[in-house]
Amino acid sequence: MREGPVARRLLRLVTALVLAFLLAPMVAVILLSFSPTELLALPPRGFSLRWYGELLDSARWMLAMKNSFVVAGATTVVATLLGTAAAVGLQLGRFRGKAVLVTILTLPMVTPYIVTAAAMFFAYSLVGLTGSLPGLVLAHTVVAVPFVVVSVLATLQTFDATLLRAAASLGASPATALIRIVVPNIWPGIAAGAIFAFATSLDEFVITLFMAGPGQFTLPRQMYASVREFLSPTILAAATMLFLCSLLFLLVSEALRVRAERRGRA
């Protein structure tokens, strides 16, 4: 559709303003995290890594960082293995009710996190899984795994099933065919799902709020606890680090998407 030059300029102005609104808070947080003083003033008066130093010196923040990466790492491994297997199974199987299965497996995506968190807290406390890292990994896996399933299923749509018949005719067992033929063909989807799973776990806050005791605090949980106590720029340094992780994940996942699109076209 063609719009007049005035309308077009107006639209671009609105778009620029909205994009600025979306990004400004993060830019401000990054700038403030390098502030040499505790004053939250913009523009910053000087540049200092003081708050990053405090972060690295604090036993609480370091424990939170360690917990975050341990939980996100374990969540990613479990979610990627189970999610990929299930997606391949869903694609291979010839039975009715597949749509129902996909809906069930992706229910945690559309359930409000607060409901999931409360329900898990009820149930996990009965079996002693609250206040433990394995319990936290299990909870994070539930909310992260649907992204792996969806991502791998999407890549499988472009997978040529005749390759499997060719492998079978050459004497490969189904398991061999899976590992040697299917996985190498769909790895961008698996990797994209794994990154989303890692990011989901690293950023997850509501479920962690219920499930984690002080010994299992993750970075978001520690940030929340610190905001409640005293608003120090240390929190902004932690926020900046989490933000940079998200940025890295975004770039990698975009690179994977571009790669998959080229593959799909070829």
Next chain:
Amino acid sequence: MRRTNWLAALLIAPLMLLILGSFLLPVGFALFTAVADREVAATLPRTRAALAAWDGVGLPPEPAFAAMAQELGQALEDRRIGDMAQRLNFERTGMRGLLLRTARAAGRLEAPYAASMVALDARWGEGDTWLLVQRAGGPVTPLYLLRAMDLQRAPGGGVQAVAAEEALYRQLFWRTLGISLAVTALCVLLAYPVAYTIAKLSAPWSAVALMLVLIPFWSSVLVRSTAWFVLLQREGPVNQAMMALGLIDAPVQVVGTRIAVVVALVHVLLPFAVLPMHSVMKRLDGIYLRAAASLGANGVQRFLRVYLPMSMPGVLAGAAMVFLLAVGMYTAPALVGGDRDQMVAWFIAYFMNREVNWGMAAALSAYLLAMTGAAIGLARVLTGGVATIGGRA
């Protein structure tokens, strides 16, 4: 064929078991907790049995009094009176005091208990007290689901509204719905021109602009809510900027207001509106617009009668996604909102962590699930079955 299906089942089974055991069963258990009535049956089993035969007229027979006195004393000694006292106190204020007082005096009470208990506290001589205990015998109760709608059972049967000063939840649901709808409307209004412009931009710029939408989409809700908490402080950058521009004379309190909640929620959820709109608009075929133009439609007509209806599936998907995430949102309002801006999610956390009233937490969760289910259903009907995607929030 058969062998393939076996392999498929084997591949799906582990995840299915995980989701079943650590998600579906817990959610099912939580929903059952919304109607479960376990405390009285667990703590006062003999009293419950003695009351089962009572017709509710006048006062129950002596064995019920005797069982109540003995079981209360025993429960206090074993330190398991708390849950039951809380359960009955929730339905009628003052019950905790009565039960604890009676439990402490249980050793001194003598038969006939119908006389000595009434002498201790006149409330044991009221049929209503005993009816309350009888009805709390389980296994299920509508108490929590009713209370979450500001309703209660009337003494003579039926349902009535709770006293005006105790009413809280209907207002809470209206507030949650109001904030969510306002945020959804704002997101759609802001996202539409953005998605439109990005879809129209030429090659490198459209990718850059889309990236700028994806950056907040990927960064955590807590980080972004914390950012707003910092920016909106009294001495924070937003106040400083507004004072420098001469818009205000003195810093204004923004954190803890409804405005802060709406701003933070719009910021957190806006990408969820832009992305589905953009993916629909990107694929819109210009041929219909050219056809409309050749038939003499002007720009406004082409937009209103051709472009807007064709982009509607994206608008609806985005609106559904934003609404779905907004009604269940805990993080952003908890950080930047005041006590009077909190939504259903905050009260679920409140009943879980502070009141330890799992029945109310479960009842509110059930209604919240119903709201999200209705939103998903409505979006599916309106978009003709296009599934809404989930998001991280």
